[in-house]
Amino acid sequence: MxxxxxxxxxxxxxxxxxxxxxxxxxxxxxxxxxxxxxxxxxxxxxxxxxxxxxxxxxxxxxxxxxxxxxxxxxxxxxxxxxxxxxxxxxxxxxxASTLLDEIVISASRTPERIFESPVSVERFGLKEIKNTTAESFYGGLQNLKGVDINTNSLTFQSINTRGFATFANNRFLQLVDGMDNSAPGLNFVLGNLVGMSELEVQSVEILPGASSALYGAGAFNGILFMQSKSPFDFQGISAYGKTGLTSQDAAGDNNYYDFGIRVAHAFSDKLAVKANLSFLKGEDWHAVNTTDLGNLGADRTDPNYNGLNIYGDEVTTLLNFDAAAGLPTGTVGAANVSRTGYAESDLVDYDAQSVKTDFSIFYRPFANDFEIIYNGRVGRGNTIYQGANRYSVKNFILQQHKIEFRNKNFFLRGYITTENSGDSYDTRFTAINVNRRWKGDTQWFTEYAQTYIPTFLGGIQQGGLSREQASTAAHAAARQAADTGRLVPGTPGFQSAFNSVTTDGDLTTGSKFIDNTKFRHANGNYNLAHLIDDWADVQIGGSFREYELNSGGTIFTDSDGPIKYNEYGAYAQLQKKFFDDRFKFTGSARYDKNEFFDGFLSPRLSLAYTAGERRNHNFRVSAQQGFRNPTTQDLFIGLNAGSAILVGSAPSNLDKDVRTFDVSQSGQDLIGQETVDIVGRAAYENAYSLSSVLAGAPEAVNTSIIEPEEITAFEAGYRGQIGKFTIDLSGYYNRYKNFIANVTVFVPFYGTAGDGGLSLLALQNGDRQAYQTYTNSESDINSYGGTIGVDTKVLGNFDLGVNYTYAELDFDEARFPDFRTNFNTPKHKVKASFGNTALFENFGFNVNYRWSDSFFWEASFADGDVPAYTVLDAQINYSVPSIKSVFKAGGSNLLGDEYFQAVGTGNIGSIYYVSWTINP
Missing domain, CATH: 2.60.40.1120 (Carboxypeptidase-like, regulatory domain)
Structure with a gap:
């Protein structure tokens, strides 16, 4: 013993x-x-x-x-x-003496200085949040080089890098504490509508360009990472309050509110919790463009008028007045006539709201860095979304629930994301079906023709008018007669019809947007460096995702029950330094498999060299391959968007979309049928190209079903410190294969496309339907560009930064006129900032300037030119350490020159605000 x-x-x-x-x-x-x-x-x-x-x-x-x-x-x-x-x-x-000294983790899934990152990366941290001139930290990201933000509405801003952007931006991934917060059914992120409160943000990192080698199929065009604060490290109660006003010519001046609170407490070195709540309310940007893009110069007196932000006038038909009256051809004539539409402001409550809540429990069972985390996030919001149509998104809810196990060497997480479309509805179909609730199309057009014919003849025979004068007067009288008793916005009759339509999910009679889609996701990562004596940084990881589409047949072809499918992937990365840590090699590869497609390998190779006696110059080159799987909508959508019917191209989807169409009287005489059933497969196998029909020389096309899109990306860059100047520049070249996009075609109601007979008669008689297909380009599509940013100190301790971005698309549009790339990116952008965080004790200011070149916007709602614009934002802030507070006053678009970033949206006005943040 x-x-x-x-x-x-x-x-x-x-x-x-x-x-x-x-x-x-x-x-x-x-x-x-x-x-x-x-x-x-x-x-x-x-x-x-x-x-x-x-x-x-x-x-x-x-x-x-x-x-x-x-x-x-x-x-x-x-x-x-x-x-x-x-x-x-x-x-x-x-x-940090320079921006290049800051630490990022996204580029290699391990902490490293921006200076040594193998690829381009932008960072936005606590300092930048405090000094942003925008009304929110999310809006402040638009001042980063190479970053585009397209404003859809007040509460929906879409981030993108390196081109190919629409508001349904499914090429750009956004991760909040490792969770993809894309809406599962929509396949894209609704900005920060249901994201993170700025009190909770510790850092934001953006990787421009492809990152499939580490992050999989969604990381095709870039990734945004939002990392929250740990309740062990950031404790106590924090709060902010903002108020101000939004100012727009169309909407006037309206109040703007934004409040938030964060509570975090560590009960011990083992257990900590945190909770967040934020609420934003304001008047959305009103969309009031009445231009008829299909007939520039036309106004509401045109019988076939179709205004951009006027809905319901898409319902149009060719009225043959001679045939209707039994008169010889040419007596009265014929004309395309559209129904009278409603302005968007008659159909939308522009009440923009965002409510974000989250709750987390952090448990460290051994009081060390091993953590078990539960995180639940629920966001609800009202906004305007512009896709194929303009949608009023009301009481939209996105939920995420996550369990994660992690320490400094690994993480393993599983989470579920669910969406509930709430009371959302399609504004175009609202107008169409409110009109139809009052009076059916057949009756309305019949009454129109019955008034037009005698009015026209009387104007010529008794009134002595020219044919043009008689036609103008007759169209005005016919519309007035057909519209007699029409439902007027603001009246009980209109409101009753409106409520009935917007709660009906059948687009033939209603406009409600129904979606309860979800996905389940699990992923993990392990860093093996500590097991191999830090010889190199070696990481392995993988992920699995299952989709469950559930729209009740209103968006997807899931009327017979939810559609499920899955995808998975695995990756490995090695990173090692050589030659006195001056040379850095990074190599990674990832394999991914979607159940509908062959597996895909995404390799990435990066070489970086740090030069200079003071190690103040870093040169890098990288090459990688990436891919993008078709989205849930690319595969399984079955939606009549008004201008076209959208049919996804999953093989099992082609025969599930079946629709019945009325046949014209001329068509009935040919085929002996009043109606025909058209199957979605016809859009791919029995159709004419849109451009050829419009050009008067119909050409039959067979559209291939969709395959994953591939990218080969090359990048070179330099980061350096030269005296007082910090320089960060990069250039890239992207080569795409099987580029995913949409092709619009016309399907004839009878005959076979290319038969030279019956199908051409169908086109001539108007017995045709536009379909939007989902396919891959046969053409080579390339893009290239670059950025340069220079930051320095001037006049002592004033911060000055300037950056420039160039982006270009290489695509033979003349050869493939029906193919839409949706590049939607200005060729040139310039941004600048000037400020001082300590102009005098506790007082700072910042000014941001942005100029964007004009560009052509191309999307399913509308195409058109976006003019160049200049924006100036500014803010001042004052800290009061004794009460742990920061007071701030600022404004965006102080020049007051309204602009827009996409055709069809409301003009962006000015926002003025003051805020008080406690314990930021």
Whole structure:
């Protein structure tokens, strides 16, 4: 027993001797604690983080002397030597001397300086959030180089990089704490409508360009990462309040409110919780463009008028007045006539709202860096979404629930994302079916013709009018007669019909948008560096996703029950430095498989070299392949959007979309039928190209069913510090194969396309239907461009930054006139910022300038030119440390020149605001 006690004491002594403890506090240059700072043993995969007060305790078996590296996002690294056990360190980190010193994790899934990132990356952190001139941190991202934000509405801004953007931007991925917050049925992110409160944001990173090698199919055109604050590191109660007004010519001046609160508390070193709530309310940008894009110069007196933001006038028909009256051809004539439409403002409540809530539990069972996390997010909002039509998105709800296990070397997470379209509806079909609830199309056009014919003849025979004058007068009288008793907005009759239509999910009679689609996702990542003595950074990972489409047959062809399908992938990456850590190699590869398509391999190779005696120049080149799977809508949509019927091209979908159409009297005489049934497959196998029909020389086409889109991307870049100037430039070239886009075709109601007979008569008689197909381009499509950003200090401590972005599309449009790439990106953009975070004690300001070149917007709702525009934003802020508060006043578009970024949206006016943030 004595021997056992002696041996135990000896072992205890050895263990005690081998254990080294270091304590300390990490603060900034203002002596404010830095929570969440990393404390890492140099040369080893050991470390800890500071708590909310900046304190840390680090235990290691390493014997002094050794070195500790202290890092935190937004600060320069610091290395201090530990010379004895139980040493106490007082650590002061200075603000990152350049933007290139900041730490990012997205480019390689491991922490690294922007300076050493193998690809382009942009970062937006706590400092940038405080100094942004935009009314929200999300809007402030548009000032980053190479980043585009297209404003759909007040609460829906769509982020994109390197072209190919619509508001349904399914080429750009957005991750919130690792969760893809795309709406499952819509396949794209609704901006920050159901995203993250700015009180919760610790950092935002954006990777422009393809990143499929690490992040899979969704990371095709770029990724945005939002990382939240840990309740262990950022505790207490934080709150903000903003108020101001929005100003637009069409809407006037309207109040704007935005409030938020965050509560976080660590009950111990094992358990912490946090919760967030934010609420935004304002008047959306009114869309009031009445231009008829199909007949420029036409106004509402034109019998076939179709205004851009006028809906219901899409219902049109060819009225043959001579045939109707039994008169010889040419007596009265014929004309295309459209029904009278309603303005968007008659159909939409422009009440923009966003309510975001989330709750998280963090549990560290061993009081170290191993965490078990539950995170639940629920967002509800009202906005306007512009896709094939304009949609009033009301009480839209997106939920996400996640369980995650992680430490510094791995994570494993699983989450579910569900959407509920709430009370959303299609404005175009609202107008169409409100009209029809009052009076059917047949009756309306009959009454129109019955008034037009005698009025026209009387004008010529008794009134002595010319044919043109008689026609103008007759059309006006005919419309007035057919519209007699029409439902007027604001009246009980109109409201009753409106309510009935917008709660009806059958688009033949209603306009309600019904979608309860969801997806389940699991992914994980393991860094093997600590297992191989940090010889290299080696990571492996994978993911699995299952979709469950559920629209009740209103969007997808799922009237017989939800549609399920899945996809999965796995990847590996090796990153290693050579030659005194000047040369950095990064190689990765990922394999992905969707159940409908062959598997795809996405490799990436990057080489970087740090040059200069002071290691202040970094050169990099990279090449990678990526891919994009067709979306849920590309595969399974079955929707009559008014201007065309949308039919997805999954093989099982082609025969599920069956629609019945009325045949003209001339067609009935030919085929002996009053109606015909058209199957969606006909759009791909029995159709004429749109351009050929419009040109008067119909050409039959066979449209291939969709396949995954592929990209080969090349990039070269330089980052450097030259005197006071920080320079970051890059150039890229993208080559696409099987580029996914839409082709619109005409399907004849009878005959076979290309038969030279019956099908041509169908086109001539108007017995045809436009279909939008989902396919791949036969043409080579390439894009290229570049960015350069220069930041410096002037006049002492004033910050000045300027950046320029160039983007170009290489596509033979003349050869493929029906193919739509939706590049939608200006060729030239210039952005600049000027400010001072400490003009005098606790006072700072910032000014942002943006200029965008004109470009052509191409999307399913409308095409057209977007003029060049210039925007100036500014803000001032004042900190009051005694009450832990920051007061701010600012405005966007201070020049007041209204502009738009997409054809069909409301003009973007000005926003003026003041805010008070407590404990930011």
């Amino acid at each position: 004595r021997r056992l006690i002696i041996i135990s004491l000896m072992l205890f002594g050895v263990i005690s001797y081998a254990q080294t403890t270091v304590q300390g506090t990490v603060v900034d240059e203002n002596n404010e604690p830095i929570p969440g700072a990393n404390v890492v043993l140099v040369g080893k995969a050991e470390g800890t983080t500071t708590d909310f007060d900046g304190n840390f305790t680090f235990n290691t078996s390493e014997q002094p002397p050794f070195s500790l590296r202290f890092t935190s996002i937004g600060f320069s690294d610091l290395i201090l030597q530990v010379t004895s056990n139980n040493q106490t360190l007082s650590v002061t980190l200075s603000e």
